[in-house]
Amino acid sequence: MKKLTSLETGTGGRVLRMAIVLSVAVGLATFAMAQQQKKTRRLGTCGPPPRKNPQRQTSAEGFPPLPLPVTPLRRSEPKAEPAPPLMMAKLEYGTTQDWNTDPGDVDNLMRHCRYELGLWYGWRHLSIQEVVANHKADKKTKIPILYISGHEMFGFNPEERAALRRYILDGGTLLGDACCGREEFRRSFMGEVSRMFPDRAFDNLELDHPIFRAYHKYTNVHYRKFEEGVQHDFQGPPQLLGMNIGCRTAVILTPWDMSCGWDEHVHPHGSRLLPGDAIRLGINIISYVAGLRQLGEVQAVTRELQAPIRRSRQRFQMAQLKHDGDWNPDPNSTQQWLRHLAVDSSLAVHFDLKGVEATPERLVNYPFVYMTGHRNPRLGNSETVSLRSHLQAGGFLFINNCCGRSAFDQHVRSLAGTLFPQQKLEKISGDHPLLRSFYKVAGVRDRQSGGQRPLELWGVTLGKRLVLVYSPHDMITHLKQVSDPYGNGYDAESCRRLAVNVVAYALQN
Known part of the structure; x- marks a missing residue:
C-alpha cells in the first residue's frame, strides 16, 4: 500500500481530491448533456439561441445586509419598462x-x-x-x-x-x-x-x-x-x-x-x-x-354604396376592365369615386361597379371604361382589337396608375401605342376642356407634402375628342382619405375634382 504524503493527508490534499472529484463530475455532466442534446436535437436548427436580456439588480443588492437594529432608508425602485407593441x-x-x-x-x-x-x-x-x-x-x-x-x-x-x-x-x-x-x-x-x-x-x-x-x-x-x-x-x-x-x-x-x-x-x-x-x-x-x-x-372592409330606390331616369354605370396585372387593387376607392359623382353633380349613378373583359359583347353596354393595376395587363391581340373598336365607336377609357409603379407605366404607354399606332399619347395641356368640364382645375397639390405640384395627364385624341386619358400619378386611391404612404399621387381634394371632371368630359363628348 502506498504511503500517503503529508501534502495528500493535510488540508492541501483534501482540496486536491475535491478538485479532482469536481472535475470528473463536471465532465460527466457535460457528456450527459451533450448526449441528451444529440438525442433530442430535431430538424432544422442552424443558429444560436437568442441572447438574454441583461439581469437587473438594485443598488442595495451589491452591499452586505446592515447589522440590526439599523433600518435602511426607504427609496423608490425604478419600474420595469413597459412591454413593447x-x-x-x-x-x-x-x-x-x-x-x-x-x-x-x-x-x-x-x-x-x-x-x-x-x-x-x-x-x-x-x-x-x-x-x-x-x-x-x-x-x-x-x-x-x-x-x-x-x-x-x-x-x-x-x-x-x-x-x-x-x-x-x-x-x-x-x-x-x-x-x-x-x-x-x-x-x-x-x-x-x-x-x-x-x-x-x-x-x-x-x-x-x-x-x-x-x-x-x-x-x-x-x-x-x-x-x-x-x-x-x-x-x-x-x-x-x-x-x-x-x-x-x-x-x-x-x-x-x-x-x-x-x-x-x-x-x-x-x-x-x-x-x-x-x-x-x-x-x-x-x-x-x-x-x-x-x-x-x-x-380589409369593402364599402358598398347604394343609390336611392326612387330614381326613374337612366343611371351612369362604370365598367372596370379585367386583365392580368392586378385589375382591381382598391375597390373601396372606386366606390368613393362613384359617391363623389352622385353627391357633387346631378348625375344619377349606379353603384354596382361591373368588371368586364375586353370583348365586344362585354364592352358594348359601357361607354365609360376604367382601368388600373400594378403590373403588365397582358392584353391579347383580340382584346386590343375589341378595345380599339369600342373607343372608335364612341367609348372612353380612363387609366390610373395605382401607386405610380414604373412597370405599369411602361406597359400602359406600350398599350396606347398598340391601340392607336397612328396617334401619339400626348400630354394634356393646362387649358384643355377636360380641366373645366365640371370643376375648374387650375392646379393640384401633392399627397405627401400638401404643396403645389405640376399636373400630369396624357391622352390620345381621335378627331377632336379624347378617347383615352392616362394618369401616371395616382388620382383615385386617395379618394377614401387613406392611401399608400409611399405613393406619388395627388391629395384628396385634387383627386376628387379630377375624378369628377374625367367622367363629366367623357359624358359630354
Missing part, C-alpha cells in the same frame, strides 16, 4: 423544429430596429393552432407580421390555410424566409400561398417597390452562394417575391436566406444575403409594414 410573431408550424431554424433571428432584428429606427417593437412565438382558433372564434390575429422560416417542404391543412387567408385579408402580412436559400421551402411557401389566393399573382417585386426605399434605399445587395463547395460572392438587385392585396404587398418571400443574416452568422453552404444587407433589408420590411398598417385595415 408586438410587430412580429414567429409561426410554429409542422411537427419538427424546422420552423425555428434560427432561434435568435427575430430578436436580433428587433434590436437593430430599435437602434436604427428608434422604435421598440416586440415579438413572440405563435402556434398556427392559435391562428386557427382565432379564425374559428371570428377574432382577428392582430400581430402585423406572421413570419415563417424553414429548410424543408411543408404544407398546411385546409383549416390552417383558411385562417392564414383571413389573417392576410384582415390587414396582416405573411413573411417567408427560405433559410439557407433552400428550394424545398421556397416551393412549398409559394404553393401554399397560391392555394390560398389562386387568382392572384406572386411575382418578383420591381426595383421601384417601396420596400426597397422604406428606410434604406437599395439598388444592389451582396450575395453569397455555394456551388459544389465553391464560394461565389457577387452583387445584384435585391430579390423579393410578393403578392398584393389592394395597394399593399401582403405576402413577401425572400428566396435568399436573410434569417441567418439577421442572426449575424453565415454557413459554408446555401444561398444567402450577407448579414449587413439582410439586416438593413429586414428593417425596410418592418418599416414598410408599419407604414401600411392603417391602409391594410381600411382595405
Whole structure:
C-alpha cells in the first residue's frame, strides 16, 4: 500500500481530491448533456439561441445586509419598462423544429430596429393552432407580421390555410424566409400561398417597390452562394417575391436566406444575403409594414354604396376592365369615386361597379371604361382589337396608375401605342376642356407634402375628342382619405375634382 504524503493527508490534499472529484463530475455532466442534446436535437436548427436580456439588480443588492437594529432608508425602485407593441410573431408550424431554424433571428432584428429606427417593437412565438382558433372564434390575429422560416417542404391543412387567408385579408402580412436559400421551402411557401389566393399573382417585386426605399434605399445587395463547395460572392438587385392585396404587398418571400443574416452568422453552404444587407433589408420590411398598417385595415372592409330606390331616369354605370396585372387593387376607392359623382353633380349613378373583359359583347353596354393595376395587363391581340373598336365607336377609357409603379407605366404607354399606332399619347395641356368640364382645375397639390405640384395627364385624341386619358400619378386611391404612404399621387381634394371632371368630359363628348 502506498504511503500517503503529508501534502495528500493535510488540508492541501483534501482540496486536491475535491478538485479532482469536481472535475470528473463536471465532465460527466457535460457528456450527459451533450448526449441528451444529440438525442433530442430535431430538424432544422442552424443558429444560436437568442441572447438574454441583461439581469437587473438594485443598488442595495451589491452591499452586505446592515447589522440590526439599523433600518435602511426607504427609496423608490425604478419600474420595469413597459412591454413593447408586438410587430412580429414567429409561426410554429409542422411537427419538427424546422420552423425555428434560427432561434435568435427575430430578436436580433428587433434590436437593430430599435437602434436604427428608434422604435421598440416586440415579438413572440405563435402556434398556427392559435391562428386557427382565432379564425374559428371570428377574432382577428392582430400581430402585423406572421413570419415563417424553414429548410424543408411543408404544407398546411385546409383549416390552417383558411385562417392564414383571413389573417392576410384582415390587414396582416405573411413573411417567408427560405433559410439557407433552400428550394424545398421556397416551393412549398409559394404553393401554399397560391392555394390560398389562386387568382392572384406572386411575382418578383420591381426595383421601384417601396420596400426597397422604406428606410434604406437599395439598388444592389451582396450575395453569397455555394456551388459544389465553391464560394461565389457577387452583387445584384435585391430579390423579393410578393403578392398584393389592394395597394399593399401582403405576402413577401425572400428566396435568399436573410434569417441567418439577421442572426449575424453565415454557413459554408446555401444561398444567402450577407448579414449587413439582410439586416438593413429586414428593417425596410418592418418599416414598410408599419407604414401600411392603417391602409391594410381600411382595405380589409369593402364599402358598398347604394343609390336611392326612387330614381326613374337612366343611371351612369362604370365598367372596370379585367386583365392580368392586378385589375382591381382598391375597390373601396372606386366606390368613393362613384359617391363623389352622385353627391357633387346631378348625375344619377349606379353603384354596382361591373368588371368586364375586353370583348365586344362585354364592352358594348359601357361607354365609360376604367382601368388600373400594378403590373403588365397582358392584353391579347383580340382584346386590343375589341378595345380599339369600342373607343372608335364612341367609348372612353380612363387609366390610373395605382401607386405610380414604373412597370405599369411602361406597359400602359406600350398599350396606347398598340391601340392607336397612328396617334401619339400626348400630354394634356393646362387649358384643355377636360380641366373645366365640371370643376375648374387650375392646379393640384401633392399627397405627401400638401404643396403645389405640376399636373400630369396624357391622352390620345381621335378627331377632336379624347378617347383615352392616362394618369401616371395616382388620382383615385386617395379618394377614401387613406392611401399608400409611399405613393406619388395627388391629395384628396385634387383627386376628387379630377375624378369628377374625367367622367363629366367623357359624358359630354
